[in-house]
Amino acid sequence: MSEPKKTKKSPRRRAREFAVQALYQTAINKIPAEEVAKNTREHTDFKNADDELFTAVFFGAHRQQREYMQQIRPHLDRDENLISPVERAVLLLAVHELAAMPETPYPVVINEAIELTKTFGGTDSHKFINSILDKLAAELRPNDPKRA
Numbered sequence: 367m368s369e370p371k372k373t374k375k376s377p378r379r380r381a382r383e384f385a386v387q388a389l390y391q392t393a394i395n396k397i398p399a400e401e402v403a404k405n406t407r408e409h410t411d412f413k414n415a416d417d418e419l420f421t422a423v424f425f426g427a428h429r430q431q432r433e434y435m436q437q438i439r440p441h442l443d444r445d446e447n448l449i450s451p452v453e454r455a456v457l458l459l460a461v462h463e464l465a466a467m468p469e470t471p472y473p474v475v476i477n478e479a480i481e482l483t484k485t486f487g488g489t490d491s492h493k494f495i496n497s498i499l500d501k502l503a504a505e506l507r508p509n510d511p512k513r514a
Contacts (some may be wrong), residue, residue, distance in 0.1 A: 379478065382459060385424040386482050389455035391430060399428045400449060427455075427462040432482070433462040441498045450478035452487045458498050472503040472510050485495040 375383075387403045403424060406412060412420075427434065438457055439446060449457075459480035474495050476499045483492040504512070 370510070375414075375451070377416040378419055379415060379481070380411065381417070381420040382423065382478055382482055383485065384412060384415050384420050385459050386455045386486060387451070388424050389458055390421075391425055392487075393451050393454065399425060413513060422467065423459050423462055426466055427458040428467075429470050431458050431460060433434075434458050434465070437461060437502060438460070438498060441501045443494075443497075450488065450491065453483065453491050456482050456487065456495055457498060460495070461502060464499070464503055468507070468510075472507050476500065 373493050375411065376386075382407050388399075388406045391397055391402045392399055396467070403421070406420070406424075407417070435446065438461060442449070456479050459482070463475045463478075464472060467475075477497055479495050480492045483495045
């Protein structure tokens with residue numbers, strides 16, 4: 367029997383994966399963002415990631431996390447302190463893309479967040495992420511032509 371074929375991840379997907387891991391590290395270990403980014407870039411697989419996207423989403427989400435959490439908070443179905451660090455990292459990354467990167471279509475942002483959550487999060491946490499991002503996309507991108 368042959369092994370299942372592994373799908374090759376795009377440089378953009380890898381950048382988002384590294385950004386989620388970096389956001390997680392800054393939250394859990396309280397390491398400065400610049401140090402985490404430097405360590406992340408030294409990872410052997412980072413050469414396959416889109417460095418420009420990693421920089422934009424990691425530092426953007428990190429710098430704006432207070433503001434982004436204010437936008438996320440009204441849509442939570444639980445206390446903010448009960449959100450796992452992985453879910454929080456994915457939400458911050460996705461909200462940054464929705465708010466600051468209009469060139470990325472909102473369905474792509476949501477799909478990427480769901481896939482990241484399936485990779486790093488708990489069993490059904492992708493459903494939680496999807497429900498929040500659907501609401502936030504409507505708020506942050508009310509005139510997005512892809513909303514129709």
